[in-house]
Amino acid sequence: MQSLKFVSLFTKNNLLQLRRKWRTLPLLLLFPFVLIGLIAFLLVSYTTSLEEDPLQIGLVDLDQTTETEMVINLLEESSQLGDFLHMTQLSKEEAKAKMEKDDLIAYILFPDEFTNKLYDGESVVVTVVGHPKHQLESYFVKELIDSAARHISSSQANILTINYYAKQLELESKLRNQIVQQQFNEFLLYAIGKDNVLNQNILTNNATSSPKAYFSLAASFFIITVWVFAIYLLLFKEQSNEIQTRIRLYGVTELQQMVARIIVTFLSTLILSFLLLIGIVNILNLDILQGNYGRILLLLGLFIATYLFVLAIIEAMIQSPKIRLLIQIIITGFLLLSSGSLIPDMYLPIYIQEYVPVIFSYQTFSWLEEILLNERMYVDFIPMLLSLGVAIFTIIGITSIKERVTS
């Protein structure tokens, strides 16, 4: 009874404190939006700048035979190496000059005797010269060229085989050369048309695969997490040792003060994040089935409560405020990463995927996804309730041990 009285007293005090900080509060709540806005701004400006002026790549032909000309013409015309790339034929000097002016990110060098060596079965090296300031992009070009080279080298093996058997047939060399050259052209076209192997389908009919909905949900999950963290920290007050001792003499435990802060943070962020999710649902025109609002609220409540207890556990364990803050931010980053909202968890290594479902942030995010995007009507609350239970017992355990040590 006494302990409930203390908790409610501190809760009232914290609410007052929150009201007194009304000027910093909106700033704090806007902060995660600023972060997401910055990321979105950078990504959008990057892709639009790529679209407006695609990566320029030079093609330098030192061999000057009909075959290389054909390869280069095909490369120039086709967009098969990606929409963001634009290729033009240049002389070596031009390529170097443009490179110095930062107009090219890479050029591809077809060496002397390229065609002859190809026919004779000698090994040929196609060189990609990258701009040192655009390492990643030139590397990307190299990857594309590698994939093209794989196609050319398998066609080349075929041409050489044809050449070999033509020799066995003892055809005269003029006829043989003609056959081989004709086959070279044919295999080149064959390599260019490689995508005909595939009949490509995109599944778009359901709302679940819309990247917009997925990333909005991921962004709101991030925002909610930052809100909880920020408000919890805002309520933290440094107390001098004298005041701490005085509070303790009244019989107030550390746990009671923490619980009071958790209650205030929990209520305020639960309301805010529920409103945020409803806003997202309305903006994206998602269907919410009967009863799912309740499930969303429950999911959010469980997540916020467990997360707050985790923050409180760190607070109880670490004395130094700086290190405490660092650990709290690292754990928050870890929770966000494992939730699958930053990187979908299927791209993680398998040994990590096995353990991720144990983490409550993963449970929350995946069930939110099921309810909001896949229109499910069911949520398995048991794993989250278990996490909450573990967190509550840990915090009670740690604070009672601390209490005993200090007294």
Added chain:
Amino acid sequence: MKDILLTRLLLWKKKRYSMLFWLILPAALTYIFITIATAIQDDSKIPIGVVIEDDSVLADQLMKSIQDSPLVHVAILSEDVAINELEKHELDSVFVIHKGYEEAILNGKRNDLISSYRTELSLAYSPVKEMIVSLVQEESGRSKAAHFIQNMSVEYNGSNSWSLDEINEKSRQVQVDENLLNTAFTYSEINMDSEETSLFSWSTWGIWAILSLLSTLFLTDWVIRERQMSVTIRYSFIKVSRVELYVKTLLLYVSLFLIFDLISLGIFVLFMEETISISFLFALVSFRIMLCLLSYSIAHCFRKVGSFYGFSLMMTLVLAIISGAVIPIQGLVPEQGIVSLLNPIHAFLNGEITFLWSVISIVLVILALVRKETTNA
């Protein structure tokens, strides 16, 4: 100067563990972060589903070569299950090897042998597609050549002298024997001397710079602590003026940080194969001076340590994003423009000397000190 050093040393000695922790943290955490990130990156595979409708040797071979690729993790499923899992985003994409695959390949046909399914969220579809297409293409090209050779043999020799298997074997052998077409990758000679770095090397220093920013800000909390009433009273009784005291203390902190920067540099050179150059050393020193001065002037604006820590954290997060340390895409952040001008660590990340922000920080520090002096007068 000596007195100030001695008193500082007394303070540092008392807080040595905390000081050491924050001084070593940037290098240590960078190392740990990069090690973990590369390990995860190396072990990450793209989950794809493969549906085999054709029960044949060639289809089996294709499936085995897909499985051998380090890029993907293959699940063999029925079409319904695969599509369902794709819709639930448990697979990145699905590839269906159609019935009659072997027959078509042997007959030299290659169109629409395989169907692929993906969603708009299939982030890794195109490299996987390229790989599978090249595997199929290799097989179908080989049999196209074999057919041509048989025809040629009939045309010029009157009879069919070789079997398809024989020719295929030969073609495979040719491809294995002679490593035919290679690609090489070099950087153009311009600016080679100072920037001969590997693909992701700047991100080591990028992460280090972000963490240093945080640790420098956190360690500059002495400015706030020493402005509390219990300490300020004593300032009136010391020999030196307050400006002198602050300037000299700052100098001490800068040199302390620089010592640990050299240690981090050593760690990175030894364990992470970083290269260094004279110009980089200058960039590092100017960056460090700027960090200390900037942290000092920021700390001057706060009365409470707690809100200073909070602000430091927020500032670090924002700078981490706008300097591109969070999303490792080079060229993501435009080189020129307002964003990079506003970013104090941008110059360092580009390997340049931090000039603009050093000047700004010096001005800010002077403002902070002068204001202090006048209010106390």
